[in-house]
Amino acid sequence: MADKMLVTQALDERDLLVKKIRDKIRKAEFVDTVKPNEEKVAESRVTREEFARSVESAYQQIRDLIDRFQKIDAAIVASNAQTKITTSYGEFTVAGAISLRSRLRGGGAYGGDADFEAMLCKKMENALQAKIMLAESKNKQLQTTAENMRLSILGKDSKVKDEKPLEVVEAYVRENTTEIVDPLDLQKKINQLLEKRETLLSELDTQIKVANATTFIEIG
Numbered sequence: 001m002a003d004k005m006l007v008t009q010a011l012d013e014r015d016l017l018v019k020k021i022r023d024k025i026r027k028a029e030f031v032d033t034v035k036p037n038e039e040k041v042a043e044s045r046v047t048r049e050e051f052a053r054s055v056e057s058a059y060q061q062i063r064d065l066i067d068r069f070q071k072i073d074a075a076i077v078a079s080n081a082q083t084k085i086t087t088s089y090g091e092f093t094v095a096g097a098i099s100l101r102s103r104l105r106g107g108g109a110y111g112g113d114a115d116f117e118a119m120l121c122k123k124m125e126n127a128l129q130a131k132i133m134l135a136e137s138k139n140k141q142l143q144t145t146a147e148n149m150r151l152s153i154l155g156k157d158s159k160v161k162d163e164k165p166l167e168v169v170e171a172y173v174r175e176n177t178t179e180i181v182d183p184l185d186l187q188k189k190i191n192q193l194l195e196k197r198e199t200l201l202s203e204l205d206t207q208i209k210v211a212n213a214t215t216f217i218e219i220g
Helices: 006-025 049-083 096-105 115-155 164-176 186-214
Strands: 003-006 085-088 090-093 215-220
Touching: 003 006, 003 186, 006 049, 006 186, 006 215, 049 090, 049 096, 049 215, 085 096, 085 186, 090 096, 096 186, 115 164, 115 186
Parallel strands: none
Antiparallel strands: 003 215, 085 090
């Protein structure tokens, strides 16, 4: 008869089974040695028949636990592929939500290589800061050049009533000032992406937990 349980219960049992199976495999004794003139095997100190029964029993227990794990795992996977959750960024199956959450946190088969949003944010942030620093450096040099031009026109201690020569310097500064060309408004885009990421991760965590705590599955 099939067992019916919540996904949360199935997840807990699956985790427990991993520990139990590993422990039983680690502790299992499948072979031993014996001498013709002895009745009991060397390590276990039981008869051959008793040792054989013990080995067969241990093996069968392990196989039964593995079968149980497989059935639970398959039922969880099937449920996750069908159960849907809703976030402010759209609807996902639980399987899709888990995969997306893993990717956003640098997990899964590709690790951090598939965290495209973080990669994009970092690229944009580095590009923006590099151009800001470059513009500041060039404009600082420009101001130094402009000041030298002013001194050359006016003289260090001179005061000239006619401001027209200085207008040339101001025009030079205006025409040569380095400006940032930022069509996307990168800082705003970065903030939006980061906010969306955090909101989505929080919603995925919450909705996955709710789905697991309210969805029943059958273990055949």
